[in-house]
Amino acid sequence: MAEVRIFGTVISTYTRIVQIACEEAGLSHETIATAAQSPENRHPFGKVPVVEVDGLELIESVAIAQYLDNAHNGSALQPSAPAARAISDKWIAIANNYLFPLFEHGLVMPWIMHRVAGFPLEREKIERALPNISRALGFVEAEIQKDGGWTGGDFTLADIFLYPVLRGLQLTPQGEVGIAQCDRLSAWLAVTENRPSIVATRWESEP
Template sequence: MTSDKVHILGPQFSTFVRSVQLCCEEKGIAYTVGTTIDQQTVSLNDGSLFQFHPFGKVPVLIHHGKRFFETPAICRYLDNCFDGVALQPDTAEAKAEVDEWSNCLAIYVDRALVRDYLLEFAFPRGPEGQIRKQEIKAAEPQVLKVLGLLDTELGSKPFFKGDNFTIADAILIPMLDYLQRLPHAEQLFSGLQYLPGYLQRMRDRASAKAVLI
């Protein structure tokens, strides 16, 4: 095991950057975060990210001079390489369930909640920087459908995939946190039985207090 500091390359507002931060906080891993590495500032818009990620995405983990990309893989690497509380279950079956949901969250749930919805509020692409209300209206049914699916999957469990905090929680929490901060969040979360309480419990954790700012 190692205790060397890692660098999370990417802007702190990114949900996936925050997921990696949450894993570091939970395990007590020393880290830095930001778009500067080796005195070089990496822009999200000028193509310089491609030297770190083959598709120019964030986050990228820098550790011992090596680069690792894709959030679920980064989180598994951190859990496997560093001491601290385990972020993956012990059994192969339970570990596969965390893996499948971590990937599902990072692909399908991220698409519905973040790419097709939240980003329109954060970075509006309408005329003169206005939010495209038609795009929001078109995306909202899928947002509600996905939230309902997540609520059912969570059920009464204390954490998304069982009795302990896992990588799946780290990936899900930043998405829900941003969504719940929208002015109309109440209508999105109304009727959900489990997700609101879950999100509040996760926000109360020391790791979330350090990251969800």
Template sequence: MVKPTVYGIPQSTYVRTVRLLLEEAGAEYDLKPVDIFSGETKSPEYLAKHPFGKVPTLEINGETIYETVAITPYLNTVFASDKFIPSEPLHQARMRQIMAIIDSYLYMPAIRSIFIQRVLVPSQGGQTDEEMVAGAIAPAQTAMQAIESLAVCEPYLLGNELTLADFHLIPIFVYFSATPEFETATAQTPKLRKWWSEVSQLPSVKKVCA
């Protein structure tokens, strides 16, 4: 099997999503660091791979694939015999629905607003924008409750097998759970709290999200 290359920094949530799948599939891969903070993702060389200058980008067999929702189904077929996508059409729809909710409604409030302002900005000597954090709590709660209403969490999001949706949500929880706002945002989502206590113990999560 050809060894794929993942471009991106290990701290990126979306890079972590791709790596969680590769780790759970037992696939070998190379991780090539591309720094999102120093402007490296906006260099002509990197923009030639990913015109929007984001990570991750996957290279395999001379082909380049960007956008996590395109990368993970591809890797699932090539390296995991499709085991991370449910065969039942409704479960498949729920999986994609959860991934879309994460991308469209959860990532921005939970990571871009709350985590970055609460944890990253102060760690670099800056001051938290409290207004931005306060304004992000309700949207994060809405997204969490929407996922809660779709998920099974026994023990994984869609039942007893890991799916792409778990790989998508785990890295968000890793960062979001490091903020005090996580308690409020998950107060009405007991299933997701139980899910988190299970998946946070997976060896792949400890390895990729350490």
């Protein structure tokens, strides 16, 4: 049995975040396909993933990723200098609290429901979301241009949270166009996609 058992949907931002953290820590992992909101899902708020590791049952990707890194990776993904740690934590929070909800509801899910489940594309929902998504991308690009944002130092948990959130957006037609207009963000995505932990966890839907 793998050292880490991840219960979650297979094409999922947060399942992938945990998979990447496992790869970085050199832990074997398996993903057991479990739908959010399903009776088998043990998450009290119906989300995925739920993770079993070291006899623990864990929820919430920040807690899971930090545990994997602290218990199995010498905390290598969390800067020890307080200022660098604050920057990394800030970007994790931005990814989780602002970027993910905006991208997920405004573009990623409408396209998945259309492409995978065959539902009509929710064009009005997309149109409503585009100005806010565009502003969010502009903010991220400006921050990288200003001082490197989260990209200035070592690879950290901030990279691990931001990559699947931004890559999911990039796999939608409008997201691809929006990100292509952000030179520094595009360059970071292009470099990061070659990291072994990112390659090992590619979604089947990625070209």
